Amino acid sequence: METGNSAPLDLARLPAADRLLDVVGLFCPLPIIRTAAAMRHLQPGRVLEVLADDPVALVDMPNWCKSSGHGYLGWSAGDGGTLRFFIEVRQGSRVPPRAPVAS
């Protein structure tokens, strides 16, 4: 699965986000770890917007969504070289309901 070249979303049709997660300055896998933790607090159907600046997130974020069973709605360019990702919480995602194993 390669999604690193996926086109950005139409700015006029960006999904409405229920919550914003700012992971600017963090490099993968930290944005994914924080995203997974944030998703646990949202009900199915809710949308999380993730603001990141690690370009590898363009590949990792859709891969994580496909792996976890959540809905990857797409990305858009944000201010100052940032990337905005939109993810929908899906009913029956494969992620088990538990707290992550902390370091």
Next chain:
Amino acid sequence: MDRSKIIAVGLISGGLDSTLAACLLKEQGLQVLGLNFSTGFCKTDARRALNRPGEDPRRLRHEGLRAGADAEIAVEVVDIARDYLQMVLHPKHGYGKVMNPCIDCRIFMLQRAKTYMEEVGGHFLFTGEVLGQRPMSQHSRALELIAKEVGLEGMLLRPLSARAMEPTIPEKKGWVDRSLLGDITGRSRKSQIQLAERFGVVEYPQPSGGCCMLTDQNFGRRFADLLDHTEPENVNIEDLVFLKVGRHLRLSSEVKVVVARDEVECNFLERYRNSGWAAEALDCSSPLALVEGEPDEKQKSLIAAVTARYSSGRNRQQVRVRLSRQGQEEVFEVAPASEAECRRMLI
């Protein structure tokens, strides 16, 4: 038996073997959950943090997530860096050829995975290990020792090699059909490549000695040097960050200098310019050099000479070099250090 109720928890590195192990179990209808541990010693993570412009993000992707997407299994990435460092500093079973505590690493990860399995109501653990593939951690005795030490005797399945090993509890109980598992042993990749074709797994990393910096000769040398000059209880994650970039030159048991090799490394080290001395050549293009420890005047002059050696003024008779620290500033006019001098100090 309804295998959809059986939960198998696996360590998914994202390499071909762990991807295939997950595919073999998913094919039998089990629920497969993957765990990927972020140890702080991943080469790809270090390359990501350098953030080189123009680098194709697909080459830096997280392979565990890629494996999860390909096999359509949930892969949870867990940050274990701080605890992992403690294990690396005190390996009960020692290091391998470099600074790789492979047996302790497997035990540590399996203990964490066992805890996770218990939390999610999993039935057993699996890994992509192949019997006899790696000399230190994957020979028969080591595999048994590892399972025993973690308290997983009989509950740790290696789907790729299962038929070449004693049946495990998941096989005996019929949670898994043993006849559909692999009997792969040794270092050849032929069977795995055939299996990859069967499962349609195309995008996988080539085996290259792994992603672990602890098996890397250069990193291992620097890490060993750090341990030689620092009490283990004082080593922290931030110390390791520096080991991943630049040239490292040891001036004395207390003083070391890290010199950036290019602009990207300069930008990276810039983020860590805080409490210690930093050196830069003036009037020419210069790398940033960060100093660890408290240099005396003679050592400062040597740091200036080393910095000059790696600047564009390396062929000049004299180069002016500024050493600065939190408002303090000293300028040295020095002859660039010779190649031989630098090599003598290089870690």
